[in-house]
Amino acid sequence: MVYCKKCGKELSEDAEYCSGCGARQHVDELELASWGERLVAFLIDSLLVGIVAGMFAWPLGWHDPFPFLNIGVNSVFLFLYWAYLEGTKGQSLGKRAMKIRVVDLYGEPIDISTSIYQAVGKAFLMPLDVIVGWLLYQDKQQRLFNYLSGTIVVKE
Numbered sequence: 001m002v003y004c005k006k007c008g009k010e011l012s013e014d015a016e017y018c019s020g021c022g023a024r025q026h027v028d029e030l031e032l033a034s035w036g037e038r039l040v041a042f043l044i045d046s047l048l049v050g051i052v053a054g055m056f057a058w059p060l061g062w063h064d065p066f067p068f069l070n071i072g073v074n075s076v077f078l079f080l081y082w083a084y085l086e087g088t089k090g091q092s093l094g095k096r097a098m099k100i101r102v103v104d105l106y107g108e109p110i111d112i113s114t115s116i117y118q119a120v121g122k123a124f125l126m127p128l129d130v131i132v133g134w135l136l137y138q139d140k141q142q143r144l145f146n147y148l149s150g151t152i153v154v155k156e
């Protein structure tokens with residue numbers, strides 16, 4: 001017998017999904033998205049949101065006050081954009097273009113609160129979020145805030 005990795009229920013070895021909580025069992029088969037694919041998705045998102053945010057930020061003259069802590073209009077827009085789209089659809093427009101998505105460690109869709117958590121790092125704490133992830137969480141290729149929120153980015 002094996003046990004569900006999420007809820008601990010006993011399952012037969014070949015069970016693909018847990019009969020208790022529905023979690024996918026063979027998570028080793030998930031294929032991680034590369035940092036390169038994620039970077040392209042990030043650049044697409046930043047460009048799209050940057051254009052919209054720029055229209056709001058420019059008249060206000062709002063600039064980021066500190067290095068490594070981005071709290072300008074742009075990052076607030078990006079935060080809301082990622083938190084919402086990745087929490088409801090699993091993908092931003094950039095990720096959809098790259099055919100990658102954000103899931104939990106079991107390959108399941110994330111909810112909005114998890115998405116809000118994972119979006120904090122990439123919206124407000126770039127590039128630290130990625131640098132810490134590169135150094136510490138290379139096995140699952142997680143940003144710091146992926147690690148903290150229990151999320152990974154996989155290929156579709």
Ligand SMILES: [Zn+2]
Pocket residue numbers: 004005006007008009018019020021022023
């Ligand atoms: Zn389970």
